[in-house]
Amino acid sequence: xxxxxxxxxxxxxxxxxxxxxxxxxxxxxxxxxxxxxxxxxxxxxxxxxxxxxxxxxxxxxxxxxxxxxxxxxxxxxxxxxxxxxxxxxxxxxxxxxxxxxxxxxxxxxxxxxxxxxxxxxxxxxxxxxxxxxxxxxxxxxxxxxxxxxxxxxxxxxxxxxxxxxxxxxxxxxxxxxxxxxxxxxxxxxxxxxxxxxxxxxxxxxxxxxxxxxxxxxxxxxxxxxxxxxxxxxxxxxxxxxxxxxxxxxxxxxxxxxxxxxxxxxxxxxxxxxxxxxxxxxxxxxxxxxxxxxxxxxxxxxxxxxxxxxxxxxxxxxxxxxxxxxxxxxxxxxxxxxxxxxxxxxxxxxxxxxxxxxxxxxxxxxxxxxxxxxxxxxxxxxxxxxxxxxxxxxxxx
Numbered sequence: 001x002x003x004x005x006x007x008x009x010x011x012x013x014x015x016x017x018x019x020x021x022x023x024x025x026x027x028x029x030x031x032x033x034x035x036x037x038x039x040x041x042x043x044x045x046x047x048x049x050x051x052x053x054x055x056x057x058x059x060x061x062x063x064x065x066x067x068x069x070x071x072x073x074x075x076x077x078x079x080x081x082x083x084x085x086x087x088x089x090x091x092x093x094x095x096x097x098x099x100x101x102x103x104x105x106x107x108x109x110x111x112x113x114x115x116x117x118x119x120x121x122x123x124x125x126x127x128x129x130x131x132x133x134x135x136x137x138x139x140x141x142x143x144x145x146x147x148x149x150x151x152x153x154x155x156x157x158x159x160x161x162x163x164x165x166x167x168x169x170x171x172x173x174x175x176x177x178x179x180x181x182x183x184x185x186x187x188x189x190x191x192x193x194x195x196x197x198x199x200x201x202x203x204x205x206x207x208x209x210x211x212x213x214x215x216x217x218x219x220x221x222x223x224x225x226x227x228x229x230x231x232x233x234x235x236x237x238x239x240x241x242x243x244x245x246x247x248x249x250x251x252x253x254x255x256x257x258x259x260x261x262x263x264x265x266x267x268x269x270x271x272x273x274x275x276x277x278x279x280x281x282x283x284x285x286x287x288x289x290x291x292x293x294x295x296x297x298x299x300x301x302x303x304x305x306x307x308x309x310x311x312x313x314x315x316x317x318x319x320x321x322x323x324x325x326x327x328x329x330x331x332x333x334x335x336x337x338x339x340x341x342x343x344x345x346x347x348x349x350x351x352x353x354x355x356x357x358x359x360x361x362x363x364x365x366x367x368x369x370x371x372x373x374x375x376x377x378x379x380x381x382x383x384x385x386x387x388x389x390x391x392x393x394x395x396x
Contacts, residue, residue, distance in 0.1 A: 002374055005365050008341055011349045013369035019349035023320040025057045029070045030120035032111035040098045044076050061118050075099045116148050119317035121306040123299055123324055131285050131294035135275035142202050145305050149312050153201050160194040164267055172265040188254050196247040198271040206231045212304035220296045220332050226281050234273035295327055303339055319346040325355045
């Protein structure tokens with residue numbers, strides 16, 4: 001059992017020792033999904049999956065006076081001839097059927113019911129893709145945030161995806177002459193009904209977050225650089241934030257693009273095609289931001305997300321910063337750690353504690369991570385003897 005106190009906790013270790021896995025495990029207990037894996041199967045070791053491997057993550061959280069014991073189990077199921085399976089279909093190890101079981105205080109819960117019990121915000125090196133990556137990455141940023149705040153949003157998002165799948169299937173059937181265009185009317189109305197709520201909540205979040213992200217980016221850069229976050233709907237060129245106008249614009253877009261949609265067999269407008277435009281001094285950050293600027297923008301967005309969660313929930317999220325210090329200069333590192341220390345609990349991984357100021361390191365909890373094991377450091381900054389004796393003699 002690893003007991004983590006309030007405030008900053010640093011986890012020091014070399015690359016590949018398991019620091020990121022620890023933070024990801026905590027994040028999985030908050031949103032029921034890995035922040036990086038494309039499927040649950042990827043959370044089980046490759047060798048174990050071939051034999052029906054099993055993974056388990058569990059923790060006890062204290063929220064006000066409430067104690068929450070959360071446990072998540074993932075079981076890979078091998079097929080009749082030894083292959084693992086994906087969604088009930090026999091396959092190779094690129095995918096597998098998995099059974100995911102979640103318990104909160106011993107009681108079974110659905111993944112959708114787990115989201116929001118414990119709030120967490122995680123930053124990792126991959127988050128630079130929020131600036132340079134596809135619109136899907138930026139939509140995911142909003143979807144994860146809002147799903148932790150609003151169960152209605154998560155339900156609408158899940159329902160929207162199912163409706164979208166059915167509508168796309170119908171579009172292909174119309175193209176192949178197996179269905180009529182008037183059959184789209186029902187699915188259009190269903191898509192608009194769920195889509196308008198998704199888009200309206202995204203607008204509200206962007207309006208609340210953008211100011212905080214702008215201030216944070218300015219502090220981190222120490223310059224007058226101005227960050228803007230603008231929600232760009234695919235249904236209409238102009239920004240709309242009223243539900244009625246969103247619905248009307250979405251419906252018009254579906255009607256205007258019907259012939260193209262039938263020809264392509266996909267839905268071309270809706271929240272699944274929207275984007276967040278990031279501007280630095282009025283210029284598209286995705287095109288012009290350097291790697292350092294992109295990292296600072298992404299970090300500003302994550303810290304703004306954490307502040308928004310705290311404001312809306314009345315409870316601070318767990319802040320998880322994975323390798324946040326290595327590419328920042330000293331001034332930005334100090335600023336990030338000052339902001340992070342304002343949260344009730346923040347876990348930070350690093351390969352080098354020399355990047356952390358003495359005053360910050362002295363007041364924080366410190367751990368060393370080696371071959372998947374986590375050991376508290378003593379007051380003098382060294383692990384206990386039993387832990388060091390267990391390490392092989394290696395220059396790496």
